[in-house]
Amino acid sequence: MAVERRKKVEDLRSARWFAPDDLRSFGHRSRLMQLGYSEADFMGKPVIGILNTWSELNACHSHFPERVEAVKRGVLAAGGFPVELPTLSVDESFTKPTSMLYRNMLAMEAEETIRSHPLDGVVLMGGCDKTTPGLVMGGLTAGVPMIYLPAGPMLRGNYAGKALGSGSDAWKYWDERRAGNVSDEQWQGLQGGIARSAGVCMTMGTASTMTAIVDAMGLTLPGASSIPAVDSGHQRMATDCGRRIVDMVWEDLTPDRVATSAAFRNAAIVAMATGCSTNAVVHLIAMARRAGVDLTLDDLDALGRDTPLLANVRPSGKDYLMEDFYFAGGLRALMLQIGERLDLTCMTVNGRTLGDNLEGAVVYNDDVIRPLSNPVYHEGSLAVLRGNLCPDGAVIKPAACDPKYYRHQGPALVFDSYPEMKKAIDDENLDVTPDHVLVLRNAGPLGGPGMPEWGMLPIPKALIKQGYRDMLRISDARMSGTSYGACVLHVAPESYVGGPLALLRNGDIVRLDLDNRRLDMLVAEDEIARRKTEWTPPPPRFERGWGWMYSKHVTQADKGCDFDFLERGFGAAAGEPDI
Ligand code: FES
Ligand code: MG
Numbered sequence: 001m002a003v004e005r006r007k008k009v010e011d012l013r014s015a016r017w018f019a020p021d022d023l024r025s026f027g028h029r030s031r032l033m034q035l036g037y038s039e040a041d042f043m044g045k046p047v048i049g050i051l052n053t054w055s056e057l058n059a060c061h062s063h064f065p066e067r068v069e070a071v072k073r074g075v076l077a078a079g080g081f082p083v084e085l086p087t088l089s090v091d092e093s094f095t096k097p098t099s100m101l102y103r104n105m106l107a108m109e110a111e112e113t114i115r116s117h118p119l120d121g122v123v124l125m126g127g128c129d130k131t132t133p134g135l136v137m138g139g140l141t142a143g144v145p146m147i148y149l150p151a152g153p154m155l156r157g158n159y160a161g162k163a164l165g166s167g168s169d170a171w172k173y174w175d176e177r178r179a180g181n182v183s184d185e186q187w188q189g190l191q192g193g194i195a196r197s198a199g200v201c202m203t204m205g206t207a208s209t210m211t212a213i214v215d216a217m218g219l220t221l222p223g224a225s226s227i228p229a230v231d232s233g234h235q236r237m238a239t240d241c242g243r244r245i246v247d248m249v250w251e252d253l254t255p256d257r258v259a260t261s262a263a264f265r266n267a268a269i270v271a272m273a274t275g276c277s278t279n280a281v282v283h284l285i286a287m288a289r290r291a292g293v294d295l296t297l298d299d300l301d302a303l304g305r306d307t308p309l310l311a312n313v314r315p316s317g318k319d320y321l322m323e324d325f326y327f328a329g330g331l332r333a334l335m336l337q338i339g340e341r342l343d344l345t346c347m348t349v350n351g352r353t354l355g356d357n358l359e360g361a362v363v364y365n366d367d368v369i370r371p372l373s374n375p376v377y378h379e380g381s382l383a384v385l386r387g388n389l390c391p392d393g394a395v396i397k398p399a400a401c402d403p404k405y406y407r408h409q410g411p412a413l414v415f416d417s418y419p420e421m422k423k424a425i426d427d428e429n430l431d432v433t434p435d436h437v438l439v440l441r442n443a444g445p446l447g448g449p450g451m452p453e454w455g456m457l458p459i460p461k462a463l464i465k466q467g468y469r470d471m472l473r474i475s476d477a478r479m480s481g482t483s484y485g486a487c488v489l490h491v492a493p494e495s496y497v498g499g500p501l502a503l504l505r506n507g508d509i510v511r512l513d514l515d516n517r518r519l520d521m522l523v524a525e526d527e528i529a530r531r532k533t534e535w536t537p538p539p540p541r542f543e544r545g546w547g548w549m550y551s552k553h554v555t556q557a558d559k560g561c562d563f564d565f566l567e568r569g570f571g572a573a574a575g576e577p578d579i
Pocket of ligand 2: 201205206207480481
């Protein structure tokens with residue numbers, strides 16, 4: 001496709017660093033020469049930053065060093081000058097207390113790295129849960145042309161001839177182990193077989209949900225999010241990203257022309273149809289607010305009500321994993337199925353519309369990617385609740401829980417901290433029935449801190465041994481996108497700031513009514529008011545450093561947990577450096 005040049009060499013952002021005949025530019029040029037480049041390598045060329053979230057503690061991104069080389073090859077072939085810039089890795093597997101505490105740090109780092117350097121365009125390399133929203137939030141605010149390069153899912157897990165799904169099967173077999181049904185040897189085998197290659201979790205967890213969202217929004221090359229990490233097609237996609245970003249610079253195809261209100265709506269519909277992680281709610285809202293797009297919990301609930309779940313991929317779907325999804329046609333095939341609900345005129349990073357990009361998409365297996373006439377679940381994967389326990393909202397994933405909990409009423413069993421909960425859950429004599437509602441509080445954005453993925457509270461050992469595997473659970477935490485069960489999450493406002501969850505007591509009756517999207521405690525209003533006057537705030541979690549800054553500025557779950565001062569509209573946009 002011919003490149004429509006909107007920019008001349010002298011308009012390049014990097015020209016401000018390299019072109020003038022002055023002392024500063026002399027310094028910039030001489031420093032690139034120190035790195036071994038000649039002027040012919042970089043003068044008058046789009047400088048492409050490759051923001052790489054690789055680290056030796058990010059197992060999902062272990063193929064990134066090789067992919068960086070592929071991107072560079074593409075950039076060079078298209079006449080650009082590639083530079084790799086490391087950014088915070090925010091690995092999901094090792095970061096304590098939770099990677100979510102650092103999503104905004106990555107977003108800030110990405111934004112400031114782009115702004116402060118001579119970059120004309122960027123390729124953002126991420127995939128492990130928080131890296132996608134973190135990089136995209138930063139990239140949207142920085143505003144230079146960008147392409148997102150998703151890490152891609154790892155290969156299917158396997159043990160003893162059976163496919164294993166990231167996260168989901170770990171929880172499942174852990175419950176069986178707690179019930180005494182899994183030997184040490186089997187446990188070792190599961191440990192070695194559940195993560196078999198580079199790439200992100202290969203269930204439709206947070207990682208694959210978020211990359212699908214960014215793909216649907218038009219910020220990746222079409223269908224890029226579905227390609228398995230170690231497939232040679234992934235490498236070719238990386239080279240294509242490099243080639244394409246150079247043209248995007250000349251075309252001045254900035255992210256505000258792609259990440260529009262209609263694109264966010266498309267992304268939310270696609271998220272619902274994929275059986276998305278509950279985490280997507282928080283990240284979608286945060287990204288939208290960066291883009292200046294008005295997207296609320298209620299919008300997401302409305303889209304969820306009439307978008308059927310079509311991707312039969314675990315944990316919301318029954319049978320398949322991301323590799324199957326790719327071979328069944330991938331995200332483009334899924335978008336084809338719901339094409340009539342999408343705005344196909346949206347522009348995407350390849351310079352074509354979403355509709356153009358769906359041409360030629362094919363569903364190769366309609367059990368994996370279902371038609372509208374045979375969905376996995378008749379509604380979308382998420383529902384938003386309100387009520388006297390969650391006036392600002394809470395989220396549940398009905399497709400991933402036992403339908404008998406859609407209407408449920410039972411006594412609360414309340415825990416104030418994760419260690420307290422863990423101790424009780426492991427007590428075989430705990431006084432608990434399957435009707436009880438397990439509640440964990442002080443696990444929200446400020447209370448957790450960082451809103452950890454504690455929301456899938458373990459089923460008490462006493463009930464596990466009796467064969468129970470699901471219960472109604474409520475918290476102000478998040479849960480892993482690979483989790484499942486009747487878990488109400490993201491209760492807002494959180495208990496740590498005095499939200500009504502803080503006022504709930506053991507034995508109070510809690511009622512969930514999914515049809516009417518209600519979550520309430522059946523406690524008289526004057527009693528709730530009385531308890532509120534008795535409530536005292538817990539001590540601060542942090543007295544210094546990042547955590548202190550985080551606690552001063554993080555917003556509640558219904559607002560996306562961004563920092564208030566980073567959202568669009570907080571103040572004037574940062575100007576370009578003029579020195
Ligand atoms: Fe990286 Fe799941 S741990 S995506
Ligand atoms: Mg996860």
